[in-house]
Amino acid sequence: MSELPQRQTDIGPPHYEQFLPPVIKKNYGKWKYHEQLGPGHMVHVSESGDKLWTVRVASPRLLSTDTIKDICDIADAHCDGYLRFTTRHNVEFMVDDESKVEPLMKELKDKGFMIGGIGPRISNVVHTQGWVHCHSAATDASGLVKVLMDDLGEYFTTKSLPNRVRLAVACCVNMCGAVHCSDIALVGVHKTPPRIEHDKVKNLCEIPSTIASCPTSAISPDPQNKSVKIKIEKCMYCGNCYSVCPAMPIADPKNDGIAIVIGGKVSNLRSNPKFSKLAVPWLPNTPPRWTETVAAVRKILETYEAGAKKHERLGEWVERIGWEKFFKVTGLEFTLQHVDDFTFARETWRMAATFKW
Amino acid sequence: MSELPQRQTDIGPPHYEQFLPPVIKKNYGKWKYHEQLGPGHMVHVSESGDKLWTVRVASPRLLSTDTIKDICDIADAHCDGYLRFTTRHNVEFMVDDESKVEPLMKELKDKGFMIGGIGPRISNVVHTQGWVHCHSAATDASGLVKVLMDDLGEYFTTKSLPNRVRLAVACCVNMCGAVHCSDIALVGVHKTPPRIEHDKVKNLCEIPSTIASCPTSAISPDPQNKSVKIKIEKCMYCGNCYSVCPAMPIADPKNDGIAIVIGGKVSNLRSNPKFSKLAVPWLPNTPPRWTETVAAVRKILETYEAGAKKHERLGEWVERIGWEKFFKVTGLEFTLQHVDDFTFARETWRMAATFKW
């Protein structure tokens, strides 16, 4: 490696202004309204009369520099060299004249980009590292996203739904995605307790913080082994001890699997933001195409599509019909695992005589 | 005392059947509908065509045998010697012929009974022992009921409200009344911690159960004194330690007072049963007529009356307008005490960006 330039520290990111297309700089804070023109393009109109067209395409998020450069080529050709990414990892191309929209969309289509994700449909899937980069992953994330979106792609590119359906995938219960407040989310879960490698605990782990890491107080000191022990019947396989202490591996290829949680949202429209709740506690981890999981998600989605009112988010629909009805109409099984026995369990019990048959 | 009759045990209460008026026995389980005829009388109609008129009168619940006998006289004169009490301590006189209703009501009025309490109004106040009989009482119950109902009597006898408003009074946080699920309820509260009488603890109290009684784990052993000690900043004056250990009196005439909780219900109509929530954390304990407390209750009631839709219970109204609005329209102060810091506090925090100005 040749001469290195002078490093700088604590400079923070570059100022965003230099990255704004001129039409945005000019109309910053002056937008008046927008119109959705199709599943993947829309126009924003400024007080000044200026307009900004946006075309959105899907991205796998895990991008090679080569693909980024391809994207740059398109932005150079059509957008004066500007572009942006969305908060859900899509790519947005923006132009300041209507005449530029068609050529842009044509080139995107020709190059195989998937245009869509705007308005009441499925957008990209917020997700995490999985087997690509994380030691904690109970499943892969990128792969699950791929198979989900292969199956549901039409909801990105064409079909609309009663409202947005936000999908997320997290490869473990640390939930680096937005799983805990998503319309439908997958999370990698374990089903068996960690195995303690006593000889390694000594060197690798701080005992008190290992003990403190356990949400259910299942871990206690094992002075004899200078290690810890686990009260197995208290362990609910969260893997937090493993986060803190590498000598307690929990991965178990036979029993790790995927849970589906649903009905969360973050927007404040109509109803308050909601946590996701458990729909399916466990499905087998079946790479490369996880057919059981994909089928279950589609089932939930289609039942929502058929049952919800316009503008109703998935969680709003479920709350309107009631969870007992949700299990009935989806045909999903209600199990002991669905009954909350964690910190705030009490608030979930049916303290009322009202429910549907 | 003369010869005593032979005692019997474990016979249970007399069978209710012998106490049922003949028209009820005949139409048991066959009632078809009822009609409310006035604030204090109604008629039930049977499939058989038979009818049953009920007239309801208020009772202070604390009754002398003399008054009970007066009541019996009326039941003998008009109701063939039958009567009943309601689950809220009112007295109900029942007749099987329309012609008997007027004379019955006339005599009741003449004798000074308060007829009313049926339908969408205030009925009797569920309450507890207070200074009349309980060692735990932070205030009196019967007295509070009396002054409340003196003030609100018209809502029993004539005026109607959007729906029933259930009042309750408990003289301490043991809440022997139905305070925790009432539309408006008063509860006697302390504001200062218990005083430990170390010399008595030894003899009167079991240390482990005293320690276990504290909801906030404020109590710990004090081996030196063979007693216990209290971490004052953890004590929220519930008095449960005093329930378990008489050597820890908590009554404090200067600082004991009355909290008002509101918005609870038990019926399942429309909305699920609801817990009452804190409206006023403390008002001074001012016997004999507790004017501050009575005024605050009236204020809440009238604001409900003015704001609620027909059939809306008080808690339903508050939830519709929002608690922030409730404090605004009633003018009640929102204090640190209103912010939950007990077991399930988290569920009460505003996890949303939506609230009213």
Add this chain to the structure above:
Amino acid sequence: MSMKHQTPLLDELEKGTFPSFVKEIKRAAEHSDYAQDLLGLLELSYKEKVTHWKHGGIVGVRGYGAGVIGRYSDVPDQFPGVAHFHTVRVNQPSGFFYTTKALREICDIWDKYGSGLTNMHGSTGDIILLGTKTENLEPAFAELSSRGWDLGGSGSAVRTPSCCVGAARCEWANIDTMSITHEITQHYQDEMHRPAFPYKFKFKVAGCAVDCIASIARADMSIIGTWRGDIQIDQGEVKNYAQGGMDIQKEIVEMCPTECISWDGSELKINNEDCNRCMHCIAKMTKALRPGPEKGATILLGSKAPIVTGALMSWVIVPFMKMEPPYDELFDLVDRIWEWWDEHGKNRERVGELIERLSFTRFLKDVGLDPQPAMVKEPRRDPFFFWSEEDVEK
């Protein structure tokens, strides 16, 4: 008798329109020393703003551990008439119906052996005979029991069950609340009179989801009548309500929590599959609507007052149980629950608190109840849950 004590503060409570408990005590004081001194003691409390009762000691009647609340004054010298002032809890008949004959009998006994003061009724449901001294307990009990009355519960025992009026005078009763209450009371006489539980256990029985006995708030086991099948509609009567001035759209359709009613001005339709049986429409249009045909009860468990970790309401543990004598299915369930509570409950731990501590899933498994969505408002949030040996691949 003239009044022994000056009661200027209490006298304030003789004023006003609502019946006065002070007048009641004064009436009794005409012939009762207890009542005389109760006035004095109560006046002192009103003046000093503090109770003058001490913790009760263990008093009762022979062979029973329950039914009497011992009570002693902390100023016995000043008010010897209430030095002892024990309460006797007499088990009320189901539904609070009486003949005057029966009531007079009780009154006479209490005039003879007690203060002449009562609560009709206690919050749990008992006839409360308010105040007597220790030596009168046995004779009072002999007189009462020989006339067919028995004591109710207190302490760590089954507490006196109570119920709404139900089938006796209500068109909405899906179950025979009075019979069920009576049978429970009779079935558990021993458990009521001889405290042997970790803590108290209360039963309350309501004929429908209106819950006129507040069972969901105040009973360890709440039995609430309900139905399966379609709400029965009399369209003629619906029209009568409309003609009578009811705004059916606003008052019924828009207030139905499940949005399952529609009304086009001539026909009321209910999508019964979506109805959660809240009772609103039926209650407001009692002539037109009636509960569905198949009757039974929802069994809920756990409600109690706030001490120690916060108030609980009962929650569903059996969505639907047929309720016909001899109620074996119910008793069998209760026995299983008690066995579990007995085994795991700490001293002074209500069954609801125990479930909170050990978990609802554990309760369901141990007691042998199948998980059903009706038991929860919503499934768990965080994907932290347990599996059994048999769920795991080896």
Add this chain to the structure above:
Amino acid sequence: MSMKHQTPLLDELEKGTFPSFVKEIKRAAEHSDYAQDLLGLLELSYKEKVTHWKHGGIVGVRGYGAGVIGRYSDVPDQFPGVAHFHTVRVNQPSGFFYTTKALREICDIWDKYGSGLTNMHGSTGDIILLGTKTENLEPAFAELSSRGWDLGGSGSAVRTPSCCVGAARCEWANIDTMSITHEITQHYQDEMHRPAFPYKFKFKVAGCAVDCIASIARADMSIIGTWRGDIQIDQGEVKNYAQGGMDIQKEIVEMCPTECISWDGSELKINNEDCNRCMHCIAKMTKALRPGPEKGATILLGSKAPIVTGALMSWVIVPFMKMEPPYDELFDLVDRIWEWWDEHGKNRERVGELIERLSFTRFLKDVGLDPQPAMVKEPRRDPFFFWSEEDVEK
């Protein structure tokens, strides 16, 4: 380059319509050994259904404790290209806008020093440069920083703040999300690069209650734009929506959570006093309705993923704060919160968890915020509360 490893399972993920991450890795593998071996390692994971990464060690760039996630394979011999595979988190520009020039520069650096693989972007917001070895960290950082890029947060530090597009392209932005985010990032450079907190601290900034950055779910401090004053209505445009086929009654009036809108077919009225600013009506009728005139933000605190005691969403701690540069009021508040967290927080305890443990009232008192109903959905239930010395009569 031809592929070094057979990847029959991964190849399945090249099929289908959605862009394939496997294709991306393969593209990079054309010129990167890292990517070649990543394919092999990933195929192994797909086969064995288990991750092949070990806990990361402490690696980073000189003077920083954050910004790099160390990562080592547990099968380095089999896949030496990913024996080290550290991630560099580069702080994205506010709003995720780029020039192609800037992006290409980053790509070139990463082709030179890393795997040629990225995440655009990480869930927190960073540009994730995915995979390099330890010795390349310093040079990569020198190249990046000399061109104006800096690292983002990791570990127990301020994490890279992020925001929605806001005023740059959205008509509903009540605050300048991009400016606020940039200023926060600059203000807390030290706290971001040198972890010294009990645990991580995330900021996310949304221009309005639509919350397109999911701030309420994923940020210890969520800053959400809002307004005071009346929603501005253009009645002509309302009519256009109606004529355009919108069922205003159903889609707007009946979906307003506070029931404060009415529509008589010609005029839309909003009772602004009852509006809770949920954004539904504005979002659905953007040409006709606009947020009120006085702009600011609601500050919420505490959200996080479920570990340890369950997921939290942020809750209101300041109902309304003006948001104008230099944002001193905000920084002052943040400093007070951190001081309190620093003093009381345990290791690995997020600020929301700390408040849960010590109580919200304690937090409010210590940090000096006045209690307001906007902070709670409802007041406490059980009447168990604390008083201060000054509230008590001696």
